[in-house]
Amino acid sequence: MPPPPFLTALLEPYAAPPPPTRPHVTLTFAQSLDGKIGGLHSTPLPLSGAESMQMTHWLRTLHEGILVGGATARGDDPQLNTRHLPPPARDAPPHPAPRPIVLDSTLLLSPSCKLLRNFNAGTGRRPWIVGVGPPQCDAEWEKRRTALEGAGARVLLLDLSDTEREATRTPALLALLRAQGVRTLMVEGGARVIRSFLSAPCNVDTILITTAPVLVGPGVDWADGVGKLDAWRVVETRLVGRDSVVALVARPEEEDAT
Ligand SMILES: NC(=O)C1=CN([C@@H]2O[C@H](COP(=O)(O)OP(=O)(O)OC[C@H]3O[C@@H](n4cnc5c(N)ncnc54)[C@H](O)[C@@H]3O)[C@@H](O)[C@H]2O)C=CC1
Ligand SMILES: Nc1nc(O)c(N)c(N[C@@H]2O[C@H](COP(=O)(O)O)[C@@H](O)[C@H]2O)n1
Numbered sequence: 001m002p003p004p005p006f007l008t009a010l011l012e013p014y015a016a017p018p019p020p021t022r023p024h025v026t027l028t029f030a031q032s033l034d035g036k037i038g039g040l041h042s043t044p045l046p047l048s049g050a051e052s053m054q055m056t057h058w059l060r061t062l063h064e065g066i067l068v069g070g071a072t073a074r075g076d077d078p079q080l081n082t083r084h085l086p087p088p089a090r091d092a093p094p095h096p097a098p099r100p101i102v103l104d105s106t107l108l109l110s111p112s113c114k115l116l117r118n119f120n121a122g123t124g125r126r127p128w129i130v131g132v133g134p135p136q137c138d139a140e141w142e143k144r145r146t147a148l149e150g151a152g153a154r155v156l157l158l159d160l161s162d163t164e165r166e167a168t169r170t171p172a173l174l175a176l177l178r179a180q181g182v183r184t185l186m187v188e189g190g191a192r193v194i195r196s197f198l199s200a201p202c203n204v205d206t207i208l209i210t211t212a213p214v215l216v217g218p219g220v221d222w223a224d225g226v227g228k229l230d231a232w233r234v235v236e237t238r239l240v241g242r243d244s245v246v247a248l249v250a251r252p253e254e255e256d257a258t
Pocket of ligand 2: 053056
């Protein structure tokens with residue numbers, strides 16, 4: 001069974017080589033009707049129905065890397081794999097699995113997290129953890145780095161000052177991942193990651209938002225504090241099970257966004 005044709009069509013431009021400075025980037029997440037992606041105190045919030053969750057797992061097969069923020073990795077303990085897909089046909093290769101990448105400036109991810117457990121059990125790819133270089137690298141930070149590397153993680157360093165805003169880190173982060181050979185990247189969140197990627201349209205090629213028909217109330221609101229978003233235009237809207245899925249791409253420069 002192949003991925004849904006609308007996903008492959010949407011990502012067709014990714015067949016061309018990415019620019020030298022960054023991978024092709026898809027930003028995707030599930031939200032409630034009132035724009036929440038997480039519960040109070042950043043607790044995990046199951047939003048997607050079975051069908052749209054499967055769509056997300058198909059989307060994972062179409063990317064070389066899958067990225068989440070440190071708070072998401074610590075709070076959700078995600079696996080970032082493709083386990084909700086039907087098994088491949090007999091004699092067909094396994095579904096491609098993206099490389100898990102965690103943005104964790106503090107390196108507070110647990111060495112016994114599911115990503116590392118799956119890797120050590122041979123059921124997941126080696127996770128990469130992107131930390132931020134000096135001045136955060138004190139003795140405790142070095143200890144955590146050694147523990148994570150001992151558990152199998154590859155730690156990459158963004159060599160930036162601590163005062164640099166997250167938004168300005170994104171181009172440097174993308175350049176680092178591209179230099180490491182990542183050509184297609186799926187970014188799942190959380191809210192701080194979404195906002196930093198949306199701080200400039202040139203960080204992202206495609207946005208895919210799943211909206212579940214539920215209201216949450218207090219929780220993590222991805223759009224809270226985000227900048228202007230009028231550079232994006234809708235190219236696809238469809239119902240997937242009970243959820244609506246909307247895809248957006250950056251508006252061509254010559255189009256007037258007013
Ligand atoms: N519904 C959905 O589809 C998803 C929901 N979530 C939810 O989001 C919530 C967590 O979100 P947040 O608390 O905002 O944390 P977050 O998951 O966005 O992580 C923040 C971390 O990422 C680092 N970071 C952010 N942007 C960066 C950049 N450009 N370069 C380098 N490092 C960067 C920060 O330093 C910080 O350590 C949780 O409730 C989680 O369940 C997370 C992913 C998807
Ligand atoms: N597509 C989607 N729908 C939801 O309802 C969600 N809560 C999320 N969360 C994201 O998926 C990660 C969990 O992945 P695994 O199931 O462990 O593979 C979670 O960390 C969020 O990034 N996504």
